[in-house]
Amino acid sequence: MMEFLNNSILRRRTTCIAMHLWRSKMIQKASVVRKISTTSPKLTVMPAWVIDKYGKNDVLRFTQNMMIPVITYPNEVIIKVHAASVNPIDVNMRSGYGATALNMKRDPLHITTKGDEFPLTLGRDVSGVVMECGLDVKYFKPGDEVWAAVPPWKQGTFSEFVVVSGDEVSYKPKSLTHSQAASLPYVALTAWSAINKVGGLNDKNCTGKRVLILGASGGVGTFAIQVVKAWGAHVTAVCSQDASGLVRRLGADEMIDYKSGNVEEQLKSLQPFDFILDNVGGSTETWALNFLKKWSGATYVTLVTPFLLNLDQLGIADGMLQTGVTVGSKTLKHFWQGVHYRWAFFMASGPSLDEIAELVDAGKIQPVIEQTFPFSKVPEAFLKVEGGHARGKTVIDVV
Incomplete structure (x- = not known):
């Protein structure tokens, strides 16, 4: 989270005002x-x-x-x-x-x-x-x-x-x-940040993992389905029924239709998950972590965070403080419940795009x-x- 702001600041901290104006x-x-x-x-x-x-x-x-x-x-x-x-x-x-x-x-x-x-x-x-x-x-x-x-x-x-x-x-x-x-x-780098950089999944450790993707039919979701499937995961996608054909073509093993009933109730019939990617936010955070495997290193990563909104509403100092308190308290709370809670953000990266390009040219990722x-x-x-x-x-x- 802090990396989102700090890289550029650290790089330019030694630059004086005169140099900036120059x-x-x-x-x-x-x-x-x-x-x-x-x-x-x-x-x-x-x-x-x-x-x-x-x-x-x-x-x-x-x-x-x-x-x-x-x-x-x-x-x-x-x-x-x-x-x-x-x-x-x-x-x-x-x-x-x-x-x-x-x-x-x-x-x-x-x-x-x-x-x-x-x-x-x-x-x-x-x-x-x-x-x-x-x-x-x-x-x-x-x-x-x-x-x-x-x-x-x-x-x-x-x-x-x-x-x-x-x-x-x-x-x-x-x-x-x-x-x-x-x-x-x-969308690829946003998903890559959540799944690989923050979530720790890769082609070496993903085989057989149960992955749940909330908001699976959008840009981030359609990429996420394909990349974890390419790494050997079992994928459950949450989307509407009219997107079911799309997510199944991309590799989803199971589909939950959020329009056909309460998603939480539908998930109760499934085995718990090793990893959850949340592109939806809101009320999902109150129940989604209950479907992770406890005390096994299972991880929930959300891309819907109040970080920028806090800074917009509270200013830099108070916004950063509120953000730190929020993520810290949630991380600690869920740690004691046996699961990992994480926030993820887009991260620009040419080297990561190199890896993604290899998957694309190998036919494992297709644009949607x-x-x-x-x-x-x-x-x-x-x-x-x-x-x-x-x-x-x-x-x-x-x-």
């Missing part, structure tokens, strides 16, 4: 900035979908005059975006969710004033082609086809170009088109795309995702 001037002077990159730009502006304030869908604005991003650190690359996708976090960020914490990540020295994040480009997923590399980038070169998930505190991918740290980038799976590839990175929109229809794509009840991902063809 870097801002560098951004405005592309001719100076490009000295740390391998190529020179020919364009200065690009088309993009941006917001100038937080709000409902009408705050989305198309512009032809967004400044093309520049390389400000020698480990960065510029990607020409071929495809992106809309995630629930994009809809939430459009409305202002997480702004307090994300702005602190954007500016750990707190030099900028409120509103300086605008115009803000949303969009976390990208599949495209490397256009330019910083001098420290050794693994990629212009022309490489890559994919990545851009952290929420950075400018996003609903634009012609995006700048990403080299360690957040991976070669695109050869078996996928750009549109297919763009459906995976953010519900609908694809052209770049001109980004607002309609937002409304689609905002409506909920996803059956996979909503993709944007940028090129």
